[in-house]
Amino acid sequence: MDSKIKVGIIGGGQLGMMMLQEANFDIASYTVLESSADCPASPYCQKLIIGSLNDASAIEQLAEVSDVLTWEIEHINVDALIQLEAQGKKIIPKPSVLKMIQDKGAQKLFFQANNIPTAPFELVDSTMLAAVDFSKFPQNKIVVKTRTGGYDGKGVSICNKADVQNGKIPFEGSVLLEQFVEDVLELAVIVAVDQHGNKSSFPSIEMYFNSQSNLVEFLYSPAQISAEVEAKAREIAESVIHAFQSPGLFAVELFLTQTGEILVNEIAPRPHNSGHHTIEGCVTSQFAQLNRILLGQELGDTTLKQPSAMLNIVGPDSVMGAYKLENEYMWNQQTDVFIHMYGKTESRPNRKLGHVTVIAENFEKLIERAEFVKENMTIIPS
Numbered sequence: 331m332d333s334k335i336k337v338g339i340i341g342g343g344q345l346g347m348m349m350l351q352e353a354n355f356d357i358a359s360y361t362v363l364e365s366s367a368d369c370p371a372s373p374y375c376q377k378l379i380i381g382s383l384n385d386a387s388a389i390e391q392l393a394e395v396s397d398v399l400t401w402e403i404e405h406i407n408v409d410a411l412i413q414l415e416a417q418g419k420k421i422i423p424k425p426s427v428l429k430m431i432q433d434k435g436a437q438k439l440f441f442q443a444n445n446i447p448t449a450p451f452e453l454v455d456s457t458m459l460a461a462v463d464f465s466k467f468p469q470n471k472i473v474v475k476t477r478t479g480g481y482d483g484k485g486v487s488i489c490n491k492a493d494v495q496n497g498k499i500p501f502e503g504s505v506l507l508e509q510f511v512e513d514v515l516e517l518a519v520i521v522a523v524d525q526h527g528n529k530s531s532f533p534s535i536e537m538y539f540n541s542q543s544n545l546v547e548f549l550y551s552p553a554q555i556s557a558e559v560e561a562k563a564r565e566i567a568e569s570v571i572h573a574f575q576s577p578g579l580f581a582v583e584l585f586l587t588q589t590g591e592i593l594v595n596e597i598a599p600r601p602h603n604s605g606h607h608t609i610e611g612c613v614t615s616q617f618a619q620l621n622r623i624l625l626g627q628e629l630g631d632t633t634l635k636q637p638s639a640m641l642n643i644v645g646p647d648s649v650m651g652a653y654k655l656e657n658e659y660m661w662n663q664q665t666d667v668f669i670h671m672y673g674k675t676e677s678r679p680n681r682k683l684g685h686v687t688v689i690a691e692n693f694e695k696l697i698e699r700a701e702f703v704k705e706n707m708t709i710i711p712s
């Protein structure tokens with residue numbers, strides 16, 4: 331009989347792929363559920379189930395062949411997972427945490443109930459604006475977010491306050507209105523919780539978004555913040571994850587304000603773009619850490635070995651269809667540049683095709699080298 335621990339992953343995108351690249355196949359085997367056979371994770375898993383991530387029966391099929399289930403994407407049938415957990419299936423993180431996170435409104439209410447600092451907000455229906463107390467939004471801008479279904483900035487709109495007051499809201503139905511936090515530095519801390527409740531966080535990172543695509547353009551670790559702010563960021567991140575009372579790997583997105591306040595923006599209950607640099611940058615990567623959690627092992631060392639930067643490789647506007655990375659051979663000869671292509675067959679504008687990690691002995695050299703990579707690494711038609 332096969333004594334390996336059978337892990338089931340819902341979703342076979344790049345996050346699933348990188349989990350599998352860091353898997354310990356001596357002790358575990360992996361089945362992935364994804365809707366298409368040529369997904370990034372497919373070459374690395376033992377078994378692929380083709381099905382919709384929203385289909386309860388496909389998730390049940392995955393559960394039947396798995397000892398432990400996890401996911402690599404939030405937009406899945408969480409009610410099916412809640413039922414499976416009630417029947418005794420081990421699911422990490424707890425599905426109830428995912429259910430709450432799928433609704434940005436419920437997530438904000440959870441922060442509020444647990445005294446987690448977060449930007450002031452109101453949950454409203456777009457037809458009920460008259461009842462809103464707009465004095466909690468002192469800026470002339472308000473951030474409007476859809477409560478469900480958003481990702482990578484889709485479902486987020488920075489609006490003029492007067493427009494919102496007059497009912498001009500870019501989304502239908504129930505929305506989250508949030509105070510616009512000006513000139514923030516965006517930080518993220520990844521927190522891991524093992525099956526015994528032991529906790530560990532990775533050093534914080536500083537991230538910059540592309541204003542058009544809303545994707546992370548650059549990130550650096552360590553974040554250029556004082557030791558005091560670093561300690562506070564990790565303490566807040568760990569305290570919100572503590573409140574979940576769930577094992578798992580979680581990315582906590584934070585805003586550092588001009589006045590030094592740290593606010594929790596939102597949480598991803600899975601590996602995250604803000605942790606890709608950990609593959610080369612840290613002793614244990616975020617992916618290896620999640621595998622350890624799923625297999626019931628102790629958490630690994632999260633120490634940052636050297637300054638690291640990460641840049642996403644995204645499809646340019648000019649390329650639709652088959653593509654390649656220009657001069658890939660030359661880039662692969664570099665000892666401080668690590669390319670991860672996700673094996674997607676076609677490029678589309680702003681599609682995440684891969685990422686690159688840059689390491690350096692000090693922060694100044696890191697920035698210089700990362701800027702060079704950003705300027706010179708190009709996707710071209712093949």
Ligand code: ADP
Binds near residue numbers: 481511516595
């Ligand atoms: P998504 O879930 O799509 O990533 P976020 O809630 O993280 O959406 O918002 C996307 C981006 O919009 C953030 O990374 C940040 O740059 C900006 N943003 C979100 N909320 C605020 C806010 N309250 N104040 C200022 N900028 C914000």
